[in-house]
Amino acid sequence: MGELAIRVQDLGKQYRLGAVTGGYRTLRDTLAEGAGQLVGRVPRPSRETIWALRHISFEVERGQVLGVIGRNGAGKSTLLKILSRITEPTEGEAEIHGRVGSLLEVGTGFHPELTGRENIYLNGAILGMKRTEIARKFDEIVEFAEVAQFIETPVKRYSSGMYLRLAFAVAAHLEPEILVVDEVLAVGDAEFQRKCLGKMSDVAQQGRTVLFVSHNMSAVLRLTQETLVLDRGGLVLRAPTPQAVDYYMTSGLAQTGERLWAEDDVPAGSGPFQPLALRVRDERGRIAERVACTEPFSIEFEYALSQEVTGLRTGLYLSTSRGEPVLTSFDTDDPRAFEQRLARPEGRYISRCRIPAHLLNEGLFVLGVNASSYRIRSYFTDEQALSFSVDGTGAPGSHWPEARGGPVRPALEWVIEEVQR
Amino acid sequence: MTTEALEQRPAAVPSIVIRPTRGWSALNLRELWRYRELIFFLTWRDVMVRYKQTMLGAAWAILKPFLTMVIFYFVFDRLASVPTDGYPGPIFYFSGLLPWVLFQEGVTKAGNSLVMGANLITKVYFPRLAIPLASVVSGTVDFALAFVVLLGMMAFYKLEVTARLLAVPLFVLMGLITALGVGLWLSAMNVTYRDVGHVTPFMVQAWMYASPIVYSANLITDPLVRSLYGLNPVVGVIQGFRWAILGGMTFPGALILESVLVSFVLLWSGAMYFRRMERSFADIV
Numbered sequence: 001m002g003e004l005a006i007r008v009q010d011l012g013k014q015y016r017l018g019a020v021t022g023g024y025r026t027l028r029d030t031l032a033e034g035a036g037q038l039v040g041r042v043p044r045p046s047r048e049t050i051w052a053l054r055h056i057s058f059e060v061e062r063g064q065v066l067g068v069i070g071r072n073g074a075g076k077s078t079l080l081k082i083l084s085r086i087t088e089p090t091e092g093e094a095e096i097h098g099r100v101g102s103l104l105e106v107g108t109g110f111h112p113e114l115t116g117r118e119n120i121y122l123n124g125a126i127l128g129m130k131r132t133e134i135a136r137k138f139d140e141i142v143e144f145a146e147v148a149q150f151i152e153t154p155v156k157r158y159s160s161g162m163y164l165r166l167a168f169a170v171a172a173h174l175e176p177e178i179l180v181v182d183e184v185l186a187v188g189d190a191e192f193q194r195k196c197l198g199k200m201s202d203v204a205q206q207g208r209t210v211l212f213v214s215h216n217m218s219a220v221l222r223l224t225q226e227t228l229v230l231d232r233g234g235l236v237l238r239a240p241t242p243q244a245v246d247y248y249m250t251s252g253l254a255q256t257g258e259r260l261w262a263e264d265d266v267p268a269g270s271g272p273f274q275p276l277a278l279r280v281r282d283e284r285g286r287i288a289e290r291v292a293c294t295e296p297f298s299i300e301f302e303y304a305l306s307q308e309v310t311g312l313r314t315g316l317y318l319s320t321s322r323g324e325p326v327l328t329s330f331d332t333d334d335p336r337a338f339e340q341r342l343a344r345p346e347g348r349y350i351s352r353c354r355i356p357a358h359l360l361n362e363g364l365f366v367l368g369v370n371a372s373s374y375r376i377r378s379y380f381t382d383e384q385a386l387s388f389s390v391d392g393t394g395a396p397g398s399h400w401p402e403a404r405g406g407p408v409r410p411a412l413e414w415v416i417e418e419v420q421r
Numbered sequence: 422m423t424t425e426a427l428e429q430r431p432a433a434v435p436s437i438v439i440r441p442t443r444g445w446s447a448l449n450l451r452e453l454w455r456y457r458e459l460i461f462f463l464t465w466r467d468v469m470v471r472y473k474q475t476m477l478g479a480a481w482a483i484l485k486p487f488l489t490m491v492i493f494y495f496v497f498d499r500l501a502s503v504p505t506d507g508y509p510g511p512i513f514y515f516s517g518l519l520p521w522v523l524f525q526e527g528v529t530k531a532g533n534s535l536v537m538g539a540n541l542i543t544k545v546y547f548p549r550l551a552i553p554l555a556s557v558v559s560g561t562v563d564f565a566l567a568f569v570v571l572l573g574m575m576a577f578y579k580l581e582v583t584a585r586l587l588a589v590p591l592f593v594l595m596g597l598i599t600a601l602g603v604g605l606w607l608s609a610m611n612v613t614y615r616d617v618g619h620v621t622p623f624m625v626q627a628w629m630y631a632s633p634i635v636y637s638a639n640l641i642t643d644p645l646v647r648s649l650y651g652l653n654p655v656v657g658v659i660q661g662f663r664w665a666i667l668g669g670m671t672f673p674g675a676l677i678l679e680s681v682l683v684s685f686v687l688l689w690s691g692a693m694y695f696r697r698m699e700r701s702f703a704d705i706v
Contacts, residue, residue: 081543089441125461130458
């Protein structure tokens with residue numbers, strides 16, 4: 001039994017609903033309420049509250065890298081915010097042994113008008129580094145970010161890629177005893193993501209305690225040995241990561257071949273785009289959670305536009321239950337379709353695509369959806385909207401009972417030739 | 422290498438317990454001190470950013486009070502002939518404007534600082550006091566630049582340079598304390614009630630006329646009214662500052678004492694209110 005780094009006991013956080021949806025009180029509200037109470041007529045309005053987190057207890061040993069997974073709204077971010085002292089718990093307590101560095105977002109405190117050099121110092125100080133420490137690591141940070149030529153340029157002139165690289169580079173050189181990381185790897189291009197993951201596993205190998213929240217299952221699998229699964233504010237499972245990921249992918253997300261969105265499920269920023277449903281339909285058009293590998297099936301995404309949207313593309317991300325991407329496809333991938341649907345007027349739509357037979361291997365798959373106007377605005381993304389499984393009965397080679405690796409299992413044409421000597 | 426080994430010794434590991442706090446909290450100045458480098462960098466950022474992408478740059482720090490002084494001179498001295506205690510109008514106004522601008526900018530910037538810094542508050546932990554504190558302190562750079570002009574004006578008007586000038590830093594400090602006290606109240610209230618953002622400009626404007634900038638405090642002679650007047654802590658700051666610069670005035674001791682007391686009450690109460698509200702900043706802002 002090693003030393004404890006974190007001990008959390010019966011932790012809970014309650015939010016007032018008004019506060020969660022972002023409304024702030026105006027003085028008028030308070031005055032009106034107060035006046036009402038003085039007169040004794042208006043009863044104090046009962047405030048609706050929700051527990052974002054409740055009855056959470058766990059311990060983390062020094063040097064352990066612990067994953068935290070769960071759906072949006074499961075309480076992951078709230079947990080990290082409490083542990084990094086950004087917000088206070090409503091009940092329970094947490095003991096932290098060691099300095100905590102939190103990485104809830106890269107580039108916190110970056111100022112667009114300041115140069116790369118100035119931002120490194122500012123951001124470093126905000127993340128809790130000493131000035132001497134930043135000076136010592138300065139060259140390393142610049143090199144990691146690959147921005148040496150632009151170090152005296154205001155970061156507002158940086159490309160978004162450079163900006164992210166610099167922001168991550170500063171954060172990655174933070175050396176606290178306990179590192180709390182949330183989704184920071186979900187940014188940048190694939191090449192940079194690999195670099196970030198590499199840096200993260202370096203950190204883990206240096207014997208520091210890491211709490212790692214991510215939607216990226218392959219990153220969680222790669223970086224952590226053990227994982228917490230949160231659901232609706234509660235801790236539902238703590239298990240070795242492969243088990244936890246399987247549990248999460250099968251039970252936490254299991255739907256019935258259909259995912260519906262209510263109006264208030266959708267974040268406020270999605271604007272004119274309102275997702276309605278995502279469905280998997282088998283060959284006969286029935287909504288299905290399980291489709292046959294040997295039959296084609298279709299995936300349909302239903303949505304409404306509250307006003308005309310130009311350049312809209314909606315699409316699918318298909319990945320395995322382990323989070324490895326399989327394919328990405330958009331409804332306007334065909335340039336002619338894009339031209340035809342350049343502006344989509346207000347109304348209700350279904351974008352449907354057909355997945356041919358003999359494409360996917362048996363197993364569990366996860367569908368994500370996205371709606372955006374390329375390079376203009378992203379309206380809505382849900383990377384884990386729906387899961388479905390593929391039945392391998394009758395697939396090529398299924399007369400041998402062994403499992404086949406890989407996400408695809410196409411019926412390939414084989415020719416067997418006998419070579420004459 | 423050795424330091425790292427040292428840090429890994431359990432004894433060197435700081436431990437904290439996070440649990441809900443209720444009621445009033447202590448100020449925890451020691452923690453604020455530990456974060457002094459962050460306060461420095463936040464101040465430095467405010468200073469660096471203020472005049473970026475302006476043609477005249479830091480000259481604005483001088484031009485703004487100077488042009489205001491010119492306007493005051495024409496309106497209140499030449500047009501309205503408001504008495505200026507026998508001093509030339511320009512230096513009378515300018516010596517009142519410098520501490521006033523320090524206060525005004527400090528209050529306005531600090532009042533908005535938490536809302537502007539929402540991104541920091543919701544993503545990183547540090548003593549929240551650092552944000553309004555840095556906003557107030559960053560005003561001293563503008564003040565120092567304008568002060569050089571004031572010295573030039575003193576030479577121009579052949580004012581005697583006395584040892585009283587040594588008291589200037591004390592009055593600057595008093596001005597900062599007052600600005601911080603008011604700024605803490607406003608910034609913490611602004612997180613919950615955005616009305617503060619609308620009210621502040623009016624409040625500051627009214628406050629300016631309640632302070633002896635375009636007129637002399639000596640116009641108020643009734644002892645009772647005068648002691649009420651002194652409850653405005655800026656009065657003591659400005660009168661003290663003028664006393665140090667202009668020479669020839671009697672030391673406004675009673676006013677200053679009153680102002681010092683009020684400004685410390687403001688600072689203390691502001692800090693307590695701030696600390697009490699602080700724990701919900703990240704949830705509401």
